Amino acid sequence: MLSFLDRSHTIAKPGFSRWMVPPAALCVHLCIGQAYAFSVFNLPMTKLLGITKSTPADWKLTELGWIFSIAIFFLGVSSAVFGRWVEEGGPRRAMFTAALCWAGGFFVSAIGVYAHNLWLIYLGYGVLGGIALGIGYISPVSTLIKWFPDRPGMATGMAIMGFGGGAFIASPLSVWLMSKFSTATHIGVAETFIVLGIVYFFFMIVGSVIVRVPAPGWRPAGYTPPVAARGLITNNDVFVYDALKTPQFWLIWWILCLNVTAGIGVLGQASAMSQEMFPGHITPVAAAGFVGLMSLFNMGGRFFWASTSDYIGRRNTYFVFMVLGFLLYCTVPYTGAVGSVVGFVCCFLVIISMYGGGFATVPAYLRDMFGTRYVGAIHGLLLTAWSMAGIFGPALVNYIREYNVTHGVPKAQAYNTTMYIMAGLLVIGFICNFFVKAVDARHHMAADDTRGKEPVGAEA
């Protein structure tokens, strides 16, 4: 029965439409994108015993914050560790495994809520869920790149847009489910986890059934692959661990890390920052609306910028991120000084679209540099940059603001230094991007290279 999951059983037969693959990818990414909405459970989980208010025996917000951090940590670890297995075992096996881990994580967490044992939630959502995030994130992306050699940016943009959009579904759905399961003496978090686990498992399994890999030698109708390498776009493949020996991998690692650091810090603090920079103008309710608008631009930017990169090139797209981002970050303090709410909002909407765009464009950048054969595994290794940025971005914003406030800087100006530091980070990112050149031919895999199993269907 498990042979159904093998890569050889997922090779598409003639007549299969490649446009079935993006929905398969979205089935997974929309589900694991729930991670961005996990915070909706934080407050209810601080009152599981006290119901109306927290008791001393209830969990603290600081303890609950670790659940998401552990999950993101294991996302980076699992995508790096299991990347090669995902690439060689095929997308169906990987998506099926991700579905088991994701649903299993919710079920273990539900037991943790029932037993009021936080360690079970760390294990369930944090470890199991984090592994599902890593495997589920890279597998459909790599498959789409192979199906859309003519538009790899657009294809990966669609899937990664789903990861950004998953929270849009999960957040209102979770709130609604909790309201249905809660009573005067009980908060329905555990029941919500169980329902979400079942729904997500079903969705992800549908994705794993639909997904296919292209047959060897397949190419889209009317598409002729270039005979020779064009600029940075190679026709050769680089073995996953050989990619680590190239300066290109580490330059792109830093580009992603710096771009994400610049965005993730303000994403987490957008609500507080907008209210403190414009006291009396942006209310808490309006700030919540601003955060929602940023989420939409984060999602839309993933598709827009990744699709744009198919036309202007990956390197040029990152040049746009770095230059435009630099100008916008330098403009933000000015908008605060002149009290321009519209200017402030517009700056951050564009910045956050480029944050999402950075995530969505990088798989195609890797494909250009290292070929399609191990792009999923190399992408998995690169995601450690995300984990790193997830630690440094919010810390930069929080600690610099705190330092400024304690040293007498008015709250409305407390973020100015951070904005200039973010702009500086993007200058470094620009320099890294400038030095990205084509990978040296000595790193290319020979046609008869036998390292690893032959990933059937990866030649497209």
Add this chain to the structure above:
Amino acid sequence: MTTANHEDTTTLQLALAWGFVGIPLAWGVIQTLINAMKLFH
């Protein structure tokens, strides 16, 4: 229609697959947009 050597994708299959992911996503986007409108009130 699927045979041993052929697997034609029909328009209905494509519509079902895209609807399966598109409808929940559209619902989520609308919910978020309604929330985002508070910025302009």
